[in-house]
Amino acid sequence: MYRKFYGLKENPFNVTSDPDFLYLSHTHREALNHLMYGINQKKGFIAVTGEVGSGKTTLCKALLNQIGNEIKTSLIFNSFLPESQLLEAILTDFGLTPKRRSKVVLIRQLNEFLLEQLSRGNNAVLIIDEAQNLRFTTLESIRMLSNLETNKEKLLQIVLVGQPQLQDKLDSPKLVQLKQRISVQFHLKALEKNEVHKYIEHRLHVAGSPRKLTFEPETIEPIFEFTQGIPRVINLVCDKSLLLGFVKESDHIGQNIVDQSIEEIKGRLTFAMA
Ligand SMILES: Nc1ncnc2c1ncn2[C@@H]1O[C@H](COP(=O)(O)OP(=O)(O)O)[C@@H](O)[C@H]1O
Numbered sequence: 153m154y155r156k157f158y159g160l161k162e163n164p165f166n167v168t169s170d171p172d173f174l175y176l177s178h179t180h181r182e183a184l185n186h187l188m189y190g191i192n193q194k195k196g197f198i199a200v201t202g203e204v205g206s207g208k209t210t211l212c213k214a215l216l217n218q219i220g221n222e223i224k225t226s227l228i229f230n231s232f233l234p235e236s237q238l239l240e241a242i243l244t245d246f247g248l249t250p251k252r253r254s255k256v257v258l259i260r261q262l263n264e265f266l267l268e269q270l271s272r273g274n275n276a277v278l279i280i281d282e283a284q285n286l287r288f289t290t291l292e293s294i295r296m297l298s299n300l301e302t303n304k305e306k307l308l309q310i311v312l313v314g315q316p317q318l319q320d321k322l323d324s325p326k327l328v329q330l331k332q333r334i335s336v337q338f339h340l341k342a343l344e345k346n347e348v349h350k351y352i353e354h355r356l357h358v359a360g361s362p363r364k365l366t367f368e369p370e371t372i373e374p375i376f377e378f379t380q381g382i383p384r385v386i387n388l389v390c391d392k393s394l395l396l397g398f399v400k401e402s403d404h405i406g407q408n409i410v411d412q413s414i415e416e417i418k419g420r421l422t423f424a425m426a
């Protein structure tokens with residue numbers, strides 16, 4: 153709506169998880185390093201947690217973009233799938249055609265694929281997003297997948313990504329065996345206050361923003377206060393602010409505009425909860 157007015161190529165503050173917009177904050181960089189380490193060192197299980205909107209899905213997609221061809225990947229977004237369908241989805245995302253909807257057959261097919269990759273010097277990664285939704289029984293089956301190994305190394309690296317409830321689930325006595333296998337664990341934090349302005353400018357830049365469009369320095373404190381550094385909420389505030397700026401025909405987003413945006417978003421949240 154306001155794109156033309158500001159001369160933007162794209163909407164800078166969409167709430168989709170587009171990895172092209174990735175800003176490598178301290179916590180996102182650390183998370184990526186942990187993931188690359190766990191995968192390259194064939195550590196088996198890796199768990200990444202983070203609040204809603206902290207950038208987990210964006211991170212997964214960015215990881216896939218960075219990973220070379222010698223690492224085969226399967227990324228699962230639907231963690232509600234029943235077990236055999238989940239297995240089918242895993243195989244399909246690895247580029248295979250599932251042979252039959254029988255657990256045994258599917259696991260054998262996966263094992264053959266993994267051994268073939270090993271013989272070619274390749275590694276394989278399975279990433280499951282929103283893993284807090286996985287049932288206990290499904291998590292147990294996923295643990296079994298990590299048993300696919302040679303004497304020396306894990307054939308499949310498994311990354312569980314989820315909201316903080318994932319951690320509670322992993323702490324449950326029912327999943328002791330799984331928890332023991334998680335060798336790399338990382339909690340994605342919100343952005344620090346001093347990263348918020350850089351984050352906003354980064355997204356504006358990626359969207360092709362002309363230099364003159366700016367969020368004034370005094371807007372950062374209220375944005376941080378309200379959003380607590382959660383990228384998704386920052387996007388909401390900034391998107392609304394650009395809209396209000398457009399209405400006022402201003403490309404300098406100042407405190408008034410940001411305050412008004414925050415008030416409107418608060419109103420909407422209260423309304424939604426009523
Ligand atoms: N480090 C980041 N750089 C750029 N955008 C980010 C970053 N982290 C999160 N976002 C943005 O915030 C929004 C929510 O991110 P998302 O990955 O969907 O969060 P989650 O999966 O943790 O709920 C998306 O629009 C995403 O692009």
Ligand SMILES: [Mg+2]
Pocket residue numbers: 208209210281
């Ligand atoms: Mg997500």
